Amino acid sequence: MKALRLLWFHRKMLWATTVNDIKSRYRGSVLGLAWMVLYPALFLGTYASVFILVLKVRVGFMTTPEYISLIFCGLIPFLGFSESLGAGVGAVVSQAGLVKNTLFPIDLVPAKVTLASHVTEVVGILVLGVLLAIQGRAGWYIGLIPVIFVLQLLLTLGIIWLLSALNVFFRDLSVLVSVLILLLMMASPIGYTEEMIPEGLRGIARLNPLYYLIGTYRELMIFDRPPPLQLWGPLVGLSIGSFTCGHWIFSRLKPIFPDYV
Numbered sequence: 001m002k003a004l005r006l007l008w009f010h011r012k013m014l015w016a017t018t019v020n021d022i023k024s025r026y027r028g029s030v031l032g033l034a035w036m037v038l039y040p041a042l043f044l045g046t047y048a049s050v051f052i053l054v055l056k057v058r059v060g061f062m063t064t065p066e067y068i069s070l071i072f073c074g075l076i077p078f079l080g081f082s083e084s085l086g087a088g089v090g091a092v093v094s095q096a097g098l099v100k101n102t103l104f105p106i107d108l109v110p111a112k113v114t115l116a117s118h119v120t121e122v123v124g125i126l127v128l129g130v131l132l133a134i135q136g137r138a139g140w141y142i143g144l145i146p147v148i149f150v151l152q153l154l155l156t157l158g159i160i161w162l163l164s165a166l167n168v169f170f171r172d173l174s175v176l177v178s179v180l181i182l183l184l185m186m187a188s189p190i191g192y193t194e195e196m197i198p199e200g201l202r203g204i205a206r207l208n209p210l211y212y213l214i215g216t217y218r219e220l221m222i223f224d225r226p227p228p229l230q231l232w233g234p235l236v237g238l239s240i241g242s243f244t245c246g247h248w249i250f251s252r253l254k255p256i257f258p259d260y261v
Contacts, residue, residue: 003247074190080121088160096261139224158242161250
């Protein structure tokens with residue numbers, strides 16, 4: 001509750017800094033905010049081309065457009081999570097001037113990065129929702145997406161709090177996270193379903209938090225049905241646990257940040 005109270009008390013400051021961060025990312029670029037649509041579209045085109053044209057992956061009960069929607073639905077949360085991970089691990093180190101600033105809680109820096117990094121995902125969800133509606137495949141369960149999105153934010157922010165705090169002392173962590181993102185891109189069920197995973201490897205797949213996140217999004221958006229307990233149950237537990245433990249560790253370590261930055 002301490003973390004929630006902190007975010008709520010400084011909500012206006014958090015909102016203002018997040019908006020400014022989003023604007024600064026695209027300031028000076030030719031296409032500007034259009035990159036929020038182009039980036040996931042280009043990523044989807046590349047990913048779909050590899051799986052459909054090169055690997056020739058097919059899902060028996062799906063047409064090619066439906067399979068592309070399934071890939072897009074898995075790609076959207078991955079992009080939000082990976083962007084947050086890549087930008088968030090160095091959040092505290094890159095804002096060394098704020099570490100000693102008593103007016104701006106350093107806890108808000110990872111939160112700002114997490115929120116700003118999920119803007120592309122929000123745009124992707126809206127685009128996919130429109131495409132599903134045009135195809136007549138958007139059901140009532142798509143209305144639960146905001147709930148899952150909040151759980152994703154809690155999960156991601158907790159991880160970013162933890163990683164950004166540890167990165168103050170172990171700077172190699174940022175390099176390891178870059179490698180981790182590449183591994184997650186291949187290990188996460190973006191271009192394949194659970195049924196396509198060999199039985200012996202499903203236990204390993206379930207160690208990946210994105211397994212539950214992507215699976216829940218797909219159940220709601222693609223299959224229009226409530227996610228089973230084995231998906232949303234672990235997701236809720238991981239989100240709350242990550243958010244709580246991440247901030248607890250961050251708050252314990254932040255008093256010694258000035259000695260290392």
